[in-house]
Amino acid sequence: xxxxxxxxxxxxxxxxxxxxxxxxxxxxxxxxxxxxxxxxxxxxxxxxxxxxxxxxxxxxxxxxxxxxxxxxxxxxxxxxxxxxxxx
Amino acid sequence: xxxxxxxxxxxxxxxxxxxxxxxxxxxxxxxxxxxxxxxxxxxxxxxxxxxxxxxxxxxxxxxxxxxxxxxxxxxxxxxxxxxxxxxxxxxxxxxxxxxxxxxxxxxxxxxxxxxxxxxxxxxxxxxxxxxxxxxxxxxxxxxxxxxxxxxxxxxxxxxxxxxxxxxxxxxxxxxxxxxxxxxxxxxxxxxxxxxxxxxxxxxxxxxxxxxxxxxxxxxxxxxxxxxxxxxxxxxxxxxxxxxxxxxxxxxxxxxxxxxxxxxxxxxxxxxxxxxxxxxxxxxxxxxxxxxxxxxxxxxxxxxxxxxxxxxxxxxxxxxxxxxxxxxxxxxxxxxxxxxxxxxxxxxxxxxxxxxxxxxxxxxxxxxxxxxxxxxxxxxxxxxxxx
Numbered sequence: 001x002x003x004x005x006x007x008x009x010x011x012x013x014x015x016x017x018x019x020x021x022x023x024x025x026x027x028x029x030x031x032x033x034x035x036x037x038x039x040x041x042x043x044x045x046x047x048x049x050x051x052x053x054x055x056x057x058x059x060x061x062x063x064x065x066x067x068x069x070x071x072x073x074x075x076x077x078x079x080x081x082x083x084x085x086x087x
Numbered sequence: 088x089x090x091x092x093x094x095x096x097x098x099x100x101x102x103x104x105x106x107x108x109x110x111x112x113x114x115x116x117x118x119x120x121x122x123x124x125x126x127x128x129x130x131x132x133x134x135x136x137x138x139x140x141x142x143x144x145x146x147x148x149x150x151x152x153x154x155x156x157x158x159x160x161x162x163x164x165x166x167x168x169x170x171x172x173x174x175x176x177x178x179x180x181x182x183x184x185x186x187x188x189x190x191x192x193x194x195x196x197x198x199x200x201x202x203x204x205x206x207x208x209x210x211x212x213x214x215x216x217x218x219x220x221x222x223x224x225x226x227x228x229x230x231x232x233x234x235x236x237x238x239x240x241x242x243x244x245x246x247x248x249x250x251x252x253x254x255x256x257x258x259x260x261x262x263x264x265x266x267x268x269x270x271x272x273x274x275x276x277x278x279x280x281x282x283x284x285x286x287x288x289x290x291x292x293x294x295x296x297x298x299x300x301x302x303x304x305x306x307x308x309x310x311x312x313x314x315x316x317x318x319x320x321x322x323x324x325x326x327x328x329x330x331x332x333x334x335x336x337x338x339x340x341x342x343x344x345x346x347x348x349x350x351x352x353x354x355x356x357x358x359x360x361x362x363x364x365x366x367x368x369x370x371x372x373x374x375x376x377x378x379x380x381x382x383x384x385x386x387x388x389x390x391x392x393x394x395x396x397x398x399x400x401x402x403x404x405x406x407x408x409x410x411x412x413x414x415x416x417x418x419x420x421x422x423x424x425x426x427x428x429x430x431x432x433x434x435x436x437x438x439x440x441x442x443x444x445x446x447x448x449x450x451x452x453x454x455x456x457x458x459x460x461x462x463x464x465x466x467x468x469x470x471x472x473x
Contacts, residue, residue, distance in 0.1 A: 011315040013237035013265055015174055015198060021096055021144035028174040030199035030237050030266060031321070033098055033146060084314035 008056070008077050008086045009049030016044055027085060039064065043073060047086055053077060093379045094388060096144025099343040101151055101356055104133065104164065106348050108153040109182045111217030111454040112205065114243055114278035114285055116356050117153065122348040130160040132369065134167035136346055139374040141171025151178035156188065162195045169196030176201055181227030182220055189234050199237040201268070202227055206247070207254035215247060217454040228262035239266035244295070245285035252298045256320070265318055269299065271325035275357045275412050277455055288442040292328055327437045330429030332409025339387035339411060344378060352377040354384055357412040361421045387411050387421070394422050396430040
């Protein structure tokens with residue numbers, strides 16, 4: 001991951017799932033459940049290794065007009081990567 | 088979402104599919120009175136339990152035992168969990184875990200595997216497990232790596248293996264574990280019977296904590312910039328040494344439930360030891376009723392039931408009064424403060440047991456009752472004689 005052509009992909013030990021009972025997105029790990037708030041699930045659903053960060057930002061900008069995606073999404077992806085949940 | 092009259096739904100379920108096991112570890116988390124194979128739930132009953140669990144809000148199931156691989160219908164049970172939206176983890180001794188079996192389980196939707204090992208030294212691991220099994224575990228680790236599922240290695244720690252922690256972490260890394268769970272023995276059931284041979288000294292634990300810290304620092308450096316590839320080391324703190332009660336199960340009836348081989352629904356794997364709980368069974372009641380309405384799940388839920396120093400304690404919403412099973416096992420009253428807490432009037436029951444110094448020299452110990460097990464679990468006997 002050097003930031004030049006990073007195509008974020010969810011890590012092998014992470015499963016992204018929608019929880020119908022609680023109506024929220026979750027990251028499921030072998031011994032951990034991470035509750036995703038706001039649009040975090042929508043962002044991580046785009047992280048399948050096929051898109052560069054700017055493509056994810058463009059896609060979200062189209063979906064959420066007026067939201068500060070260009071500033072916030074790359075920083076969010078970095079934070080998730082630092083937790084080991086994105087490669 | 089739960090309505091105001093119902094507790095928040097559970098996140099996780101421990102499914103004890105069978106109490107039969109090829110191993111005989113002296114700290115087994117199964118109850119001392121094992122459930123016989125003839126009393127186990129059928130395939131259809133387990134599939135229905137998982138469907139109900141998914142509707143109730145469970146998102147993670149730990150498929151455990153005994154040895155869950157002894158259930159020939161494990162693939163169907165995994166598939167039922169997957170269909171219910173539940174992420175599954177196989178908790179196994181590794182005995183009987185072949186590549187075709189694991190491939191079939193992965194195809195059914197298995198999410199991850201947790202393998203146990205008892206020591207880094209093969210002979211010591213076999214002695215602690217009560218049978219030759221280290222070679223099976225080594226093969227199982229290779230099978231898990233080849234399959235590509237997330238791989239956790241679990242080691243129960245006690246006086247006979249704490250001083251080998253360096254070698255144990257080395258072994259876990261060489262076997263390719265993504266997660267290394269170093270779980271200090273907790274003293275209920277079998278482990279309470281064998282406490283004298285399992286309880287480490289304070290000096291052993293101090294050395295072990297330093298070893299864990301050193302490994303974490305080393306792994307941080309080795310995997311800098313690749314946090315997804317960095318093996319996680321999880322240190323499950325020992326209960327008797329800190330003077331602080333553990334937040335057992337994240338609170339009674341708060342996060343997780345256990346279903347035993349015969350369908351009994353419990354707040355934790357050990358709770359059947361508490362008299363008067365009258366735990367429900369999935370053959371009579373729904374899982375939702377068990378979680379929301381049953382006496383067993385409401386008996387120690389929240390903080391209303393608390394007595395003694397817990398009553399007005401600022402820590403009560405952090406540690407939930409500690410462990411009910413431990414309070415009962417040591418004081419005879421499940422509603423008392425956990426004696427592990429330094430504020431408990433019963434703390435002396437624990438404090439005086441812990442030696443300051445000493446090495447890991449083995450002392451006499453009884454294995455999980457192998458003779459009874461052979462009579463009630465013929466398959467376990469078959470495995471032993473392979």
